[in-house]
Amino acid sequence: MATDFLAQLDPAFATTAKQVLTACEAKGITMRPYYAARSPWQQARLWRQSRSTEQIQAARQRMETEGAPWLANVLNEVGPQHGDHVTNALPGKSAHQYKLALDCFWLVNGEAEWEDTTGYRIYATVAQERGLSAGMFWTSFVDPPHIQHGSMDNMPNWAWSMVEAEMYARWGNTPSGQWGRP
Ligand SMILES: [Zn+2]
Structure with a gap:
């Protein structure tokens, strides 16, 4: 049995996500989870992997200035990364x-199908019908595999100081080696 990704999620969101997958299955579309919860260190690696040193420095400086020194350090401590542009977050x-x-x-x-978006459009539509938002329909960075709770849609506007407090409360006690913490 593969990792139980749904078990990592907020329970109410997991229930809705499972309904989405079941409804897709009923339409002949099999959607296979591969990422659910992701720590700040894992996110930092994904963000850094397509950015220049200048972009990383600018982000760290902004986070520090705007009340998120702990998260700025997270971005620093994961070290150099290389890869495709996979996230704006x-x-x-x-x-x-x-x-x-x-x-x-x-x-x-x-096999995993990444190019043809037919299945992703059905998945995204089903998710929206259940009040979730779908990366397939985003305009700034289209993210077909991604669905999320509707309450997160405004998050890009959240103040860094508030994000810092939330993240420290949730992840601050993560031991080294767990969830990708260096
Ligand atoms: Zn995602």
């Missing part, structure tokens, strides 16, 4: 850190 600014987001790929004939 800095650590603390993704619903995955609040356990209110799920990423699934579309499973077709036993």
